[in-house]
Amino acid sequence: MRESILSVRNITKTYPGVVALNDVSMTFEKGEIHALLGENGAGKSTLIKVISGAIQPDSGSILFGEKEFTKMSPGSARENGVAVIYQEFSLVEALSVAQNVFLGEKRGLLVDNKDVQKRAAEIFKEMNVSMDPAAQVRKLSPAKKQLVEIAKAISSDARILIMDEPSAPLSASEVETMFEIIGKLKSQGVTIIYISHRIEELFRISDRVTVMRDGRYVDTLITRSTNRKELIDLMVGRELKEYYPRRSNAPGEVVMEVKNLSGLGDENISFSVRKGEILGVAGLVGSGRTELASIIYGAVPKDGGETWIDGKKREIHSPDHALKYGIGLIPEDRKHHGCIMYASVKFNIVLSVFNKTARFFMVDSKAQNKTALYYKEKFNIKTPSLEQKVINLSGGNQQKVILAKTLAANTNILIFDEPTRGIDVGSKQEIYNLMIDLVNQGKSILMISSEMEELLGMSDRLIVLCEGRFMGELPREEFDQRHVIELASGHH
Amino acid sequence: MKINLRGLQKYAVMFILIILMVLFSFSSPYFLTIRNLTNIITQNTYFIILAIGLSFVMIGGGIDLSVGWQMSLVGVVTAMCMTLYHLPVWLAILIGILLGTLLGFFNGMIVANIKVFPLIVTIATSTVFQGISYIISQARTYRSYPDQFLFIAKGNVLGIPFDVLLTILIVLFASFIYYKTSYGWNVLALGGNEEAARLAGIKTKAMKISVYTVCGFFTAVAALVMIAKANTTNSSFGPGTEFTALTAAIVGGISFMGGEGNMLGLVTGVFILAVLGNGMQLAGWGTYAQYIVKGIILLGAVSFDELQKNARRTRRKPVMPITPLKGDMEK
Numbered sequence: 177m178r179e180s181i182l183s184v185r186n187i188t189k190t191y192p193g194v195v196a197l198n199d200v201s202m203t204f205e206k207g208e209i210h211a212l213l214g215e216n217g218a219g220k221s222t223l224i225k226v227i228s229g230a231i232q233p234d235s236g237s238i239l240f241g242e243k244e245f246t247k248m249s250p251g252s253a254r255e256n257g258v259a260v261i262y263q264e265f266s267l268v269e270a271l272s273v274a275q276n277v278f279l280g281e282k283r284g285l286l287v288d289n290k291d292v293q294k295r296a297a298e299i300f301k302e303m304n305v306s307m308d309p310a311a312q313v314r315k316l317s318p319a320k321k322q323l324v325e326i327a328k329a330i331s332s333d334a335r336i337l338i339m340d341e342p343s344a345p346l347s348a349s350e351v352e353t354m355f356e357i358i359g360k361l362k363s364q365g366v367t368i369i370y371i372s373h374r375i376e377e378l379f380r381i382s383d384r385v386t387v388m389r390d391g392r393y394v395d396t397l398i399t400r401s402t403n404r405k406e407l408i409d410l411m412v413g414r415e416l417k418e419y420y421p422r423r424s425n426a427p428g429e430v431v432m433e434v435k436n437l438s439g440l441g442d443e444n445i446s447f448s449v450r451k452g453e454i455l456g457v458a459g460l461v462g463s464g465r466t467e468l469a470s471i472i473y474g475a476v477p478k479d480g481g482e483t484w485i486d487g488k489k490r491e492i493h494s495p496d497h498a499l500k501y502g503i504g505l506i507p508e509d510r511k512h513h514g515c516i517m518y519a520s521v522k523f524n525i526v527l528s529v530f531n532k533t534a535r536f537f538m539v540d541s542k543a544q545n546k547t548a549l550y551y552k553e554k555f556n557i558k559t560p561s562l563e564q565k566v567i568n569l570s571g572g573n574q575q576k577v578i579l580a581k582t583l584a585a586n587t588n589i590l591i592f593d594e595p596t597r598g599i600d601v602g603s604k605q606e607i608y609n610l611m612i613d614l615v616n617q618g619k620s621i622l623m624i625s626s627e628m629e630e631l632l633g634m635s636d637r638l639i640v641l642c643e644g645r646f647m648g649e650l651p652r653e654e655f656d657q658r659h660v661i662e663l664a665s666g667h668h
Numbered sequence: 669m670k671i672n673l674r675g676l677q678k679y680a681v682m683f684i685l686i687i688l689m690v691l692f693s694f695s696s697p698y699f700l701t702i703r704n705l706t707n708i709i710t711q712n713t714y715f716i717i718l719a720i721g722l723s724f725v726m727i728g729g730g731i732d733l734s735v736g737w738q739m740s741l742v743g744v745v746t747a748m749c750m751t752l753y754h755l756p757v758w759l760a761i762l763i764g765i766l767l768g769t770l771l772g773f774f775n776g777m778i779v780a781n782i783k784v785f786p787l788i789v790t791i792a793t794s795t796v797f798q799g800i801s802y803i804i805s806q807a808r809t810y811r812s813y814p815d816q817f818l819f820i821a822k823g824n825v826l827g828i829p830f831d832v833l834l835t836i837l838i839v840l841f842a843s844f845i846y847y848k849t850s851y852g853w854n855v856l857a858l859g860g861n862e863e864a865a866r867l868a869g870i871k872t873k874a875m876k877i878s879v880y881t882v883c884g885f886f887t888a889v890a891a892l893v894m895i896a897k898a899n900t901t902n903s904s905f906g907p908g909t910e911f912t913a914l915t916a917a918i919v920g921g922i923s924f925m926g927g928e929g930n931m932l933g934l935v936t937g938v939f940i941l942a943v944l945g946n947g948m949q950l951a952g953w954g955t956y957a958q959y960i961v962k963g964i965i966l967l968g969a970v971s972f973d974e975l976q977k978n979a980r981r982t983r984r985k986p987v988m989p990i991t992p993l994k995g996d997m998e999k
Contacts, residue, residue, distance in 0.1 A: 473867070475866075475867060494869075494871075495866060495867050495868070495869050496869035496870075496871065498869075499868075499869040505867060507867065512861070512863055512864070513863050513864055513867055514864060514867075515861070515864055516857060516860035516861040516864050516865070517860075517861065518860055518928065519856065519857070519860045519861075523853070523856070523857075527857060527864075527865070527868040527870070528868040528869050530850055530853050531850050531853075531854065531869075531870070534849070534850035537849045537850050537851055538848060538849060538850070539848055539849060539850050539852075539853055541848075581868065585868075585869065
């Protein structure tokens with residue numbers, strides 16, 4: 177039995193109408209990498225917040241070695257060596273790297289900038305990464321920012337480092353760097369609690385994995401003696417069949433062709449999409465995929481190139497032009513680009529059409545209700561009423577609302593940017609089924625995704641981008657993960 | 669947090685108004701007289717009209733702090749048209765309203781084309797309007813308007829004072845716009861999430877210009893009512909009203925962050941401030957104490973607005989409400 181550094185005992189946390197954590201107990205050992213796995217809403221984030229003192233549990237206790245706490249404050253969590261790296265970084269953008277690393281440090285009125293930078297440089301040297309301690313944090317990439325967060329945790333002598341989806345903003349090589357660093361921290365006796373949706377990663381680095389579901393503790397397994405299927409079954413509580421639905425329809429004629437499209441760092445990108453086809457767009461973060469979608473959709477001005485729809489050249493300079501020619505976008509950032517979070521489900525669904533159906537500026541209320549109800553039932557949007565605000569829906573249902581909004585505008589070519597990001601496993605399946613239904617109806621889909629499995633499982637063809645350049649195109653028969661990764665990282 | 673604060677606020681403002689009226693009726697026997705209550709209503713018609721204008725900008729996600737000096741400029745120009753140049757009343761009114769609309773359009777063009785906080789833009793333009801107002805008026809006072817013009821303040825239609833009737837019509841009209849017209853829905857979409865609205869094909873830039881223009885229009889109407897009531901004006905008439913209108917709008921549940929609001933709440937908001945002012949006056953508190961109270965109320969209302977946005981923002985898991993939230997789009 178190894179030394180326990182942190183345990184939670186019978187933690188329960190309720191919010192009105194929902195039990196976020198239900199009698200959860202688990203133990204973390206010194207110097208292990210312990211993965212937390214669960215669908216959205218399984219209670220992982222709430223548990224982290226309880227441990228880090230951001231919220232107080234209703235009952236239960238937290239033990240640091242022998243010390244027992246019934247509630248935590250952020251201060252006492254820090255004193256006990258807890259550091260959390262959230263998905264949204266908590267760095268002061270305007271300050272330098274070094275200033276951020278030592279931000280929480282108690283000190284006198286005056287700061288010796290040189291000294292702080294020197295000490296920061298030592299930490300980065302220890303981590304074996306190159307970083308300018310004097311650089312302003314605002315100018316750093318997400319990967320570098322994360323390194324600053326880790327350095328911050330090291331500087332505060334963290335013994336328990338909690339990382340919430342740390343690989344989400346990183347490219348493949350950056351993830352490797354991060355793995356090396358946390359491996360080193362582990363060897364120094366730091367306990368790492370690692371939360372990720374990417375199951376493959378857990379097998380790479382974790383020693384043990386705890387699965388949570390619906391606010392409950394399910395099981396803790398030794399990582400090397402379990403497998404992917406077992407974990408997914410534990411997560412969803414049922415067997416998942418047919419992850420990627422297959423279909424019989426064959427893609428038809430070309431409906432959209434882009435020629436030499438350039439802008440926002442993308443250069444001379446040409447490809448075509450067929451009727452009833454899912455064209456996958458692969459590439460690393462920063463490869464220009466989302467930019468490509470924005471340009472096609474007219475959300476940003478392009479530098480050059482042409483878009484042909486159904487054999488006709490079309491000028492698309494704004495989203496309403498794109499919608500007019502039947503192009504719809506389901507954006508990556510649901511919260512900021514996809515929907516109006518504080519408006520009703522109905523309002524969001526009809527957002528793109530209420531102007532077109534209005535007569536003399538009068539909104540056709542009946543038609544709006546009918547449209548919203550139609551999509552609610554067709555997509556099985558789980559909401560108590562059409563007047564419910566979108567913010568109160570789950571990620572999967574929000575995505576359905578956005579899809580409904582896009583389809584209500586009578587679109588035929590749908591650009592999905594990361595269609596299942598942040599969506600739990602069960603809802604993912606529903607989104608995939610909807611996408612397949614759409615192509616079976618003769619719609620065309622351009623699917624941007626960072627999940628290799630999703631790309632390979634769903635697409636009829638793949639195009640690969642790297643740093644704004646078109647790297648190649650693969651038909652389904654030639655799908656091969658290694659080949660795609662090589663193209664995406666710039667090798668031919 | 670699972671309390672529907674916004675729903676709570678709808679009743680809370682009404683409740684606060686009633687509590688205030690009960691309290692002040694104890695402090696002064698004069699407060700609850702028909703005469704005093706009528707005064708409260710007629711003295712505040714132009715604040716309501718102004719707040720309605722401002723609500724278009726605020727629900728559209730912006731802010732306009734220049735409405736006070738817009739009123740000043742529209743007021744002196746209209747007054748000069750009538751008293752100095754002896755233009756027909758209808759023409760003077762038309763000029764005033766066109767001018768106000770133009771000032772709003774001017775604000776809208778700047779806000780939509782330069783990506784600067786509208787707060788700063790309208791503070792800047794209000795200084796410009798102030799300068800123009802004083803240059804045009806030459807710091808003089810213009811009084812004694814034609815009877816036709818004074819009908820706005822003194823006239824009666826079906827036994828109701830004309831300006832009260834006008835205000836009621838404007839409130840109904842604005843409610844109609846928000847709930848029933850595509851324009852109103854576009855305003856809600858713009859304020860709710862500008863980028864999502866743009867990506868949904870809504871012409872957000874044109875909408876932005878238009879909400880400031882509409883605001884300018886109503887501000888001009890408010891200015892005409894204001895100078896008709898006083899039967900006099902100079903460049904110092906108007907500034908300060910933006911503060912009352914803004915406070916009333918926020919107290920009445922128009923979100924400082926856009927996308928939400930209802931006209932009844934807004935009217936109640938105006939009357940809460942009016943009753944406070946009137947009641948404190950009757951209780952002998954004086955004008956200066958009122959400033960303190962109004963400032964505290966604005967702070968309180970803005971904090972409440974922020975609090976309830978935060979309560980929703982930090983809600984982790986999708987929560988099924990105990991009672992379904994009523995949407996803001998439908999009555």
